[in-house]
Amino acid sequence: MEERLTIVNPGRLLPAHPGPDFSTASLGDGPPTKSTLMLEESRWRPQCGLDTLRKRARLNAKIRAFFAARDVLEVETPVMGACGVTDPLLHPFTTVFTLPGQRESRRLYLQTSPEFAMKRMLAAGSGSIYQITKAFRNDEVGRHHNPEFTLLEWYRVGFSLHDLMAEVESLIAELASGERDLLTPERLSYVDAFTLALGLHPLEAGFAELARVAEARGMPEAAELCGRDRPIWLDLLFSHWVQPGLGRRRLTSVYHYPACLPSLARRCEDDARFVERVEIFLEGVELGNGFHELADPREQRQRFESDLEQRRAMDLPEPAIDRRLLDALRVGLPDCSGIAIGLDRLLMALIGGESLADALAFPIERA
């Protein structure tokens, strides 16, 4: 490297020097340098170490033992489905299915989560179920995002949100044992977590107050970014300044999300401003989302339709509504709570990794 840049004969044209190092994180578009070539040559190798591969295998074995002891049935659902998710903030991958001998083809969606198929099983009387599966989300890549990732998703018939939180706490304690020491788990309501970190109430604070909080933390552009859209304000403030402090050396469960961030949770019976949704955090990283599941087919249809309306406004493709889920809900979803946990992130947090790549053999750059 150094030799290549030595000026032997001033005046003679020299090969381009790499210039200022704009980024260590990305390869850039420039001509391949020695270091980028070396990187490419090593990309056949798993990113994580062999000990991490063994830890993942042990994690999976412990999960299966945990649920076997509780008589929760392991199931599988399709990774490709006829319907895509309507959530305007999720971008599914699609693929094309061609029937043998036929010219017609059908679009299939790689599932962003197995939740709809699992709910159809529950409505058919499966009882409590779990699965470890791959999920796919386009347009998501970063330190804590890989477009394909492994989910542990489970549903407990007859469980309240707090029953579910207790089970999550036992599972995480069991998976962490022998790996790292965690303090007693903690549960916080969304309002408390928000108020503790930012000093204001997420629903009662006016937009000007929210803007002042962001500006004081060095983000004056937040006002223009979020305008008068409370869900975006809450996502922005929470993900930038509440979440990083959550789950330090312990599992933190944040429950009772504002009703403007409902996802698939049912409304709280005693306070319509909130929904029965929980998110869990370890070392500032969100590990999963759980709900006391919405069972009302009419409300589910309304949420699908309002999603599609938003998609139209945002000029996004509109996938067909999953009628089979609605049919299943009409027959009746048993009262249940369910949660999905990102296993790559969990493994990363347990081994003290900084990036998802620390827990993956072949992240997308090596896939």
Added chain:
Amino acid sequence: MATVSTSEFKGGLKLMMDGDPYTILENEFVKPGKGQAFNRVKLRNLKTGRVIERTFKSGDTLETADVVDTDMQYLYNDGEMWHFMVAETFEQYAADANAVGDARKWLKEQDICQVTLYNGNPIGVAPPNFVELKIVETDPGVRGDTSGGGGKPATLETGAVVRVPLFIQTDEVIKVDTRTGEYVSRVK
């Protein structure tokens, strides 16, 4: 002018913001599992060199900046402007003190530098990572004198001052790493 979406953000990408060209230094993707995604981006203003942080909603689009880095040979300084030439085309560009910035103390005639052009005008100059420069003044080293961390200051032909080992003498040519401003070796 072309536009780019946040999903194409990466280190080195040049963007227009508030009328100024910026380059992306770091791009962090922040997204709740269920919710709005953001890109928290660290950028450098290519005119002022100032580094700022800015958050975008994922999916937002921005204008790209007409900024290109071009290798050019440094020709001379006329007292006000620094003159550079593209070796292949003989095209010449004059950069002012603002554009040359700290690079001035490493510029030696005929060295190849990277000049950043914005709308065809130089706004930045990066010297080679290593330059070889002659020492015009340094105290004669005294054997056994280890004060000052075992080195001494030396003034180079371009005016830069670097710390060199005691055995280095005036009129010798040394190799310097311009990124750290540190002495690398003596050039025979």
